[in-house]
Amino acid sequence: MNVVARLETGTLDPAAVLNELMQAVSTDGAVVSFVGIARGQARGGEAVDRLALEHHPRLTLDSLERIATDAAARFAVNHVLVVHRCGEIAAGEPIVFAGAASAHRRAAFEAADYLMDRLKTEAVFWKREEGPAIRNWIEPTDSDYADRARWE
């Protein structure tokens, strides 16, 4: 079992992170990955130039590690890799990578889905979208909490 969770203060190159996961795979038959990207439009339709992701000096990485460890314990996966950015992120740039490797595909699909539902509602970040006409704090929606509740 190999579980890695990182807080990235610089940029995130999804291809490089996927390659890192691929390099760790030995006898597995499946790798599933998800990449979250900063949207260029707010829910109300306003243009968004960037996201600001504030984090806590200790709780943020703790939360990433806990979520990744829980996914590894819950599903029949051999590798879990989570990389989450913090700081200022321009629209169109990757924010998060969540990947898992398993012997058979279903476990890796479910682990990636689970990782994202937990990250959306429990990863310790405070997210703000900024654009020419807006400055909005983003909190989980009812739909995010409902997605999280599927795993309870």
Added chain:
Amino acid sequence: MRVHFYGRLADAFGTETEVEISEPCSIAQVRERLAIKYPRDAELLGNRRVRACVDDSIVPDGHLVQPDESIDFIPPVSGG
């Protein structure tokens, strides 16, 4: 006692402030003191979804804090 704020709370209160206490008091009492100190944004701290964190653990409103401890008040979190 040192109090730290994050996210939208930091917009309203700044990233940290000092609350004068000489004996242990509950998180609820600290919230009340902060509401007096910042009457304009008092409702932000009254929100039950704003959690208190002491020594890197979430604690309930009845939790007693010592004068030499610090508290982090954290609004709802969201990654991804």
